[in-house]
Amino acid sequence: MVEVSPRDGLQNEDVLLSTDDKVALISSLAAAGLRRIEATSFVHPKRVPQMADAEAVAARLPRGQVSWIGLVLNERGLDRAIAAGLDEVNVVVVATDTFSTRNQGVTTAEGIAAWQRIAVRAKDAGLRTTVTIAAAFGCPFEGEVPVSRVREVVAGCLQARPDELALADTIGVGxxxxxxxxxGVAASEAPGVPLRWHFHNTRNTGYANALTAAELAGDSPVALDSSAGGIGGCPFAPDATGNIATEDLLYLLGRSGYDVGVDVSALLPVARRLGDQLGHEVPGQLSRAGLFPLGSAVR
Structure with a gap:
């Protein structure tokens, strides 16, 4: 499980949480047993003001049991992540040129080249690396993204071998x-590279996709992104709301026989508190419906 609410969750919200509130959220997530948390992104504060306090958040992260992840889009972002003492960096390469240009100001080929430079420097600094292929399931501007296009992008990124390959349904169409x-693309183009999936539930398919990914993994390592309460989305993709909710996903996996190792009941008040702080009901449903059987603990 990779918890992304402090980053992908909050970046698309109109309400800007204080650094204190972000640290409290992160601490609650860690206390529930989540061990990989995407804490912030090192991007330009004018582009994503919700992440303007990245260094302040990083300075207050409890160290030890959790691997802390920072999103970076360029070498300047990497410099900041290294200085902040992050454990991992997640680098995004967008599968289509139109979305890549609007989101990051570079073509897909330029994004791949930037990833390759970042990968070398991050490894030299001792950071674990993930490359995320965004819009792998569909693009808000170009429509369908052919599997052959994703294969091409993955092959380009694998020239600088990541520690993890992530495939993202950025707009929730998958x-x-x-x-x-x-x-199948990952198996053929990136054999032996651990796989990670990032799903949104914009069209109510995110949980089905996540369960499919878990079932396909078998005994191989696989990571699933999720966001407490189901908050967030990409601010540069029109109508791209709806990360899958961590507590809802954990309930699904736990009831399906997977050992998730997280105290789901501890996450329910976290989701409700996020709704109060953000001024709207969160998309996740378990925080309202509760566990089943009543009073049970799913881990």
């Missing part, structure tokens, strides 16, 4: 058939 197809 279905399980696409998960199976892209898992």
């Amino acid at each position: 279905v399980p058939a696409q998960v199976r197809a892209l898992a």
Whole structure:
């Protein structure tokens, strides 16, 4: 499990939480047992003001049991992540030129080249690396993204071998058939590289996709991104709301027989508190419906 609410969750919210509130959220997530947390992103504060206090948040992260992840888009972001003492960096390469240009100001090929430079420097600094192929399931501007295009982008990124390859349904259009197809791409183009998936539930397919990814993994390592309360989305993708909610996903996995190792009951008040802080009801449903059987603990 990779918890992304402090970053991908908050970056798309109109309300800017204080550094104190962010640290409290992060501490609650860690206390529930989440051990990989995307704490912030090192991007330009004018572009994403919700992440303007990245260094202040990083300085207050409890060290030890959790691997802290920072999103970076360029070498300047990497410099900041290294200085802040992060454990991992997540670098985004967008699968389509139109979205890549609007989101990061570079073409996909330029994004791949930037990733390759960042990967070398991050490894030299002792940071674990993830490359995320964004819009792998569909683009808000170009529409369908052919599997062949994703294959091409993955092959380019694998020239600088990451510690993890992530495939992202940035706008929440994917279905399980696409998960199976892209898992095949990863198996052929990145054999032996641990796989990570980032799903949104914009069209109510995120949980089906996540369960499909878990089932396809078998005994191989796989990571699933999720956001407490289901908050967030990409601020540069029109209508791209709806990360899958951590507590809802953990309930699904736990009831399906997976050992998730997280105290789901501890996350329910976290989701409710986020709703109060952000001024709207969170998309996740478990914080309202509760566990089943009543009073049970799913881990």
